Amino acid sequence: MATSKKTKQRDWAGSTGSHDHRLCIVDALDKAAELCSQRGARLTQIRRRVLELIWSSHRPIGAYSLLEVLKEERANAAPPTVYRAIDFLLEQGLVHRIQSQNAFIGCPNPDPNQPHNGMFLICTDCGNAVELEESKIDRLLKSSASNQGFVIESRTVEAAGLCPDCQLN
Amino acid sequence: MATSKKTKQRDWAGSTGSHDHRLCIVDALDKAAELCSQRGARLTQIRRRVLELIWSSHRPIGAYSLLEVLKEERANAAPPTVYRAIDFLLEQGLVHRIQSQNAFIGCPNPDPNQPHNGMFLICTDCGNAVELEESKIDRLLKSSASNQGFVIESRTVEAAGLCPDCQLN
DNA sequence: ATCACAAATGTTATACTATAACAATTATTA
C-alpha cells in the first residue's frame, strides 16, 4: 500500500512521450488560474505551488512527498498545509486522487463546469499515469448500475499494467 | 478518507435484499473451504474467522474493525494478525479490497482458477456494496488501453452513489 | 481608510492504515 515504491524514470508516448514537460506545467497553471478566476475561487500561492508540484511529473505524487518539497520553501509547512491545498484542488477539479496509491495527479482537462472523476492507466513499472476519456465506459457503468436501480454519483476507475515502453524493457 | 463514516443499517435488493444473510456466510465459507482444499492452501482458524467476519455484512469492513472483534476472542490479536489473514484471503480471491475505503468485502463468486478484480457499486448512504459482473466494461477498458499500447494487469472499478432503498429515504 | 467578517494559514496533537523484523510455535514430510 506504500505509495513510494520505486519506479524507473522513463516516459511513454501515451502519457508524456518525448515532450517538453515544462509546457504541461505552464499550461496547467494557466488553465487553473483562469478557471479559478471565473469561479471566484482563490488560487493562492500555496495552492498554486502545490498544483505545480503535482504537475512536476506524470506520476501520481503523495501528500507527504509534496510536503517534503514544500518544507524547503516554507519552514512551517505541515500536513494540513498540503492536505488543504489538495482538497481545494480536488474541489476545483484541477487534480485527481489515485485511490490505489493514495496519491494525486494533475487533471489535463479540468471541466469548466464541474469536476469529473478521471479514469487512469497506471504503469506498474515506470509509474506514469495517463487519464482516459472513455464516455462509453461511463455509459456502460451507468446503465449497468441503473439495471440494479442504483444511481452513480462518482466513480473510481484505475487500471494498472505495463505501458508500451516498459513492455520492452 | 476515514473508513468509519457512519452509515444507516439498511439493505437493498441489489445487494442483500431481504434474505437470510446467514446463508451468505455459510455459503461463502463452504466455497472457501473447498477452493482452498483444492489448491492445497490452508484456511486456518484465523483466516476462516476473518473471512467470516468480513462476510458478516454486505458492507466493506476495515482491518481495524476486524481487529477489534478478533481481539475479543484472541487476546493477542494484533494488526499483523488481521493483515496477514486479509493478504491470504486476497491472494485466494476470497475477498476484494475496496480502494476508496481502505476496506474489504467478501467475493460472492471466487474464481476457481485465479482471483479476479471486482467491480463495485457502493451506496454512500447505507454503505452496502454489490459486486458487478460486467465483462463488457472489462473488454472496453482493455481495448481502450490497447489503443495506447497499454496492457492491463489489474484494475479497480468502484462506483459510489445511492442504492434503490436509499433513494427513497 | 477602517471596521467587521470571512477565508486562509499556522500550529499542535492525534487518529487511522499498513508493514518491518525477528521470535516462537505449529504443521508437513522425509
Next chain:
DNA sequence: TAATAATTGTTATAGTATAACATTTGTGAT
C-alpha cells in the same frame, strides 16, 4: 521423529489523513 516450511506472536514503526483551535490575511461595506 528430526528437519523443514508455514503460520502466528510480538514489538516497533512507517505512512496517510484529520481535528481543533489560534493567528493572519483578504474582502466588502460603510
